Amino acid sequence: MPFGIDIQEDEILSWGHEILENLLADHTTGENIIWATDDYSARGDGYQSLDAIGVASITGDNNHIIQPRIRKPLEEQKKRIDEKAEVFTPAWICNSQNNLIDKAWFQTDQDVFNHEIHEEGIHRWEMTDALPVYPKGKNWKKYVSDPRLEMACGEAPYLCSRYDATTGELIEIGRRIGLLDRKLQLVNKNTPNITPELNAKQRKNVHKTWRRAAYKALQSIYAFEMQGDNLLLARESVLITFIEYYQAKWHTDKLPEKECLKKAAEIISWNLWQMDGLKQGIPGYTPTEDLQPTLFNETPPREKYCRIREWTGQEPLAGKEIIFKSMLHERPKKK
Secondary structure, three states: OOOOOOHHHHHHHHOOHHHHHHHEEOOOOOOOOOOOOOOOHHHHOOOOOOOOOOHHHHHHHHHOOOHHHHHHOHHHHHHHHHHHOOOOHHHHHHHHOOOOOOHHEEEEEEOOOOEEEEOOOOEEEEEEOOOOOOOOOOOOHHHOOOOEEEEEOOOOOOOOOEEEEOOOOEHHHHHHHOOHHHHHHHHHOOOOOOOOOOOOHHHHHHHHHHHHHHHHHHHHHHEEEOOOOHHHHHHHHHHHHHHHHHHHOOOOOOOOOOOHHHHHHHHHHEEEEEOOOOHHHHHHEEEEEEEEOOOOOOOHHOEOEEEEEEEOOOOEEEEEEEEEEHHHHHOOOOO
């Protein structure tokens, strides 16, 4: 059954408690992400701006309280524009800007994944059929592993284009234009397929090859967002995108195995993180952390600078924790 715009937290919970817990995790504090908005405060304890979002607060009777922007009342949308400068980007603009990134990476003036069409105020695109032509020294694996960052991501329309965030129009998988979509499209086209002559061990290895490449794609996309509801929606959308490309690759309606989903959710929880972009810390708090700590300097969890992970392995997952602020101030090594 195809996924809709609004992903139900109860559905994710039914796949495994750990999966939803991963999608709520904050690796800077060791707690859960916080609401970072007063939009839910009338619901009482557990819904204040600085409260952590718990599984129970968004499942069961509370399953429908977090809605994509397009499903929120117009009055609430306007309030978030006024108070948080929340403005979402149409899919055609996301596509156009992502195309510029690809033209630079592929070192070409030609269309790579799609051809943009702008006619009488109507903006659309047509997908290209041919596989990309890679410049010298580059290939599909390098494209999949090349890092991409969406800042103040909202529901992450630049990363995954399951729907147009401004209209709510669902975009079928063959027409998607997100940064992660492009990577997973290449993963699906370049990894082996299951054929009748393969034995059980060979089939298992084919699935393993796809998983590793798909994890690599997830590990290469990053985004940060201030408001907790938006961040959860973005994380969910990335996870569903991963699932949909799995289903497209193997021509199935079944979900990936639980362990596969847990790993995907863990990667997502590190790579899409909650942050006040001006302070590089947890929203509502001012970082006091000394970036060169001593034995006698222990920072409260919510006053730390935000952590992300630089990944080095897929099965098992492996990587190095990085303070995002430190990464911004690193100077390139002299050759």
